[in-house]
Amino acid sequence: MSRFTVTYRIFASNIEEAKQRAENIALEQTVEIPRDIVPKGYIEDEILGKVEEIGQESEGTFKAIISYSPDSVGDELAQLNNVIFGNSSIQTGLKVIDLDLGETLASRFKGPRFGIKGLRQKLGRPTGGMISPVIKPQGSSVEDLATIAYLCALAGADIIKDDHGLTNQHMAPFKQRVEAISAAVAKANAETGGNALYFPNIAGHVGEIDAFAKFAKEAGAGGLLIMPGHFGFAAIDHLARAPDLDLPIMAHPAFLGPYVLSEQLGFTHAMMFGTLQRLAGTDISVFPNVGGRFGFTKEQCQSIAKACTEDDSIGQTMLPSPGGGMSVERAADMAGMYGDDVVYLLGGSLLRYQDKIGEGIRDMRTALDAI
Template sequence: MSRFAVTYRIRATDAAEARARAEGIAYEQTVEVPPDVVPPGFVRDEIVGRIEEIGPDSDGFRATISYSPESAGDDFHQFLNVVFGNSSLQKGIRVIAIDPGPEIRRRHPGARFGVEGIRRMARRPEGGLICPVLKPQGIGAEEIARIACLCALGGADIIKEDHGLSDLRTAPFRARVEAVVAALDRAELETGRRPAYFATLPGPFERIEANLAFAKAARVDGLVVMPGLFGWGLVSRIARDEALNLAVMMHPSLTGPFVVSEGSGMDCAVIYGTLQRLAGSDLSIFPNVGGRFGFTEGDCRAIAKACLDPNGPGRPILPNPGGGMSVDRAQEMQAMYGQDVAYLLGGSLLRHGEGLGAEIARMRRALDG
């Protein structure tokens, strides 16, 4: 059975220490016992991680370790557990690449819709997609719906709820969704066009299944899901459900500790690109260059490449940069990201009040011009 491989950047003073740390990872991520305790035969020969390659890197050493799919099982959580479970607790180890191999690709086929499916859903066959965000916390469901209507009338392709709307008393999930869907119905009668609507999926866990069923019945097109809060398995569970048939937009809340430290965690292209595709996200939100989160142009390009690489796992998915986005940056961002991208517009758009629809139309002209 084909193995999958994880490449780690390891901090070490010399090659001998690097190899010792790599061997430690190979055991830690699988059997989690000393080498002399490992049973001979199948466990030693197949289950224990294998160092396939090791050598110097720009910031220490790089080691590629392969693992048996039998260690990962069929559960996405267990796959992640093998990739970086206990070793994530050690300083100076960072996941910089994952090659899932054919068997893990088969077990985790990825996005249900991907780029092409989201384009069909949004009725935007080419060009960048405009994705305004419904916010802020504290306003009522009807006010959120009014903003959604203005966005739809202005020509938005996707309308996304802010991840912080949750199921708050000011705008409860079900009342909010019903109000937004009704507002989009009214806008469609006027324009003949309907944007895709992504509602933020709230907890608690005991209500998630009921909330999924409600979202489907309410005619939501997709859900904003936060794997950093709810777990990556929830993304996979939604993506695999043929009857549910809802798209997934990943929000990166609480994933920051994985990416902000250069010496530990995971490269941003891994967590916002490769893992999103394997888990089943259709759109991957990440902080845009020039915004308040400090992601560089190199970071953003790497994420977009990982989302769209035709050789990556599953269907290519849409990079969904947000933060620091404005109409004035539209052409700059298009030159950087190309055509397959969905732009989040939040606070900069809301500044225009009743004129936010006109601002969306101006962004459309900037992207198309």
């Protein structure tokens, strides 16, 4: 049984301090008792975390690789995340920068069900970037949202996505909205021969997730949008594994900002929006784009895209989906930055077209196809 490893960036004044912190992390993330009372035998030899490697990364930072036993995890994603960064996440000067599942856990956590290849097959788009308009704003009627979705699908959008602020409010209740928009997208597909997919935002209380997801599938939705920052990564893992659901999953980054925005705390951008998403079974990972209103840098966005699309990671590759500040005018620059395997999220800039929103979709497709 192969151990898995987590790589941490430790902020310390010297190597001795860093080594002590690494040993403390190995204890904290597993047995959570003082080192001198760790029971001999199985617990000490197998369960206790082990510092495999540590060295200086830069002035004031050190990189520590700590291995853990799959026995400390079982097959629950929540517990795996707990071992990766449970109590230690409450400490300062510590950041998770890499994860290697090893063979044993890789067989338990298989990653995205569809991934890039499966989604391209569903969408009938073997190459090139994909376009995903966001239907909004909150407060709109079901009829207005369905009209927007119809016009977008008619114009050649690949994925029509609910805004994450659309849940189960009385203005456009989940079930009514999903039925109307699924029918509108199906109507457009029938008229164009297209394969646009509608991803409704999963709503309801925690105990209602399964029922809402099942309803969406029966109504004709082509995928699901969910917010792991609110429902937890385990909710994605649950939906991705459900044998009777079989829908691709898009994850929205709402509520996840505090995990990445500190230089000395949390996770790297690539870990949060790339590695951890693949681990949970996400097929499309949404994140704030460079040049938008959220302040992610080009390097951070590129690191996310790499974590989504590199082969040497968890399960199948998945699609990065940058949003915010996206426009037709930026299409060439964004294609140069992200390559072919990307879902472009279009929101406010697209809505400026109003009842001619289809022209915005066609303009974006023309710009992407010309690259």
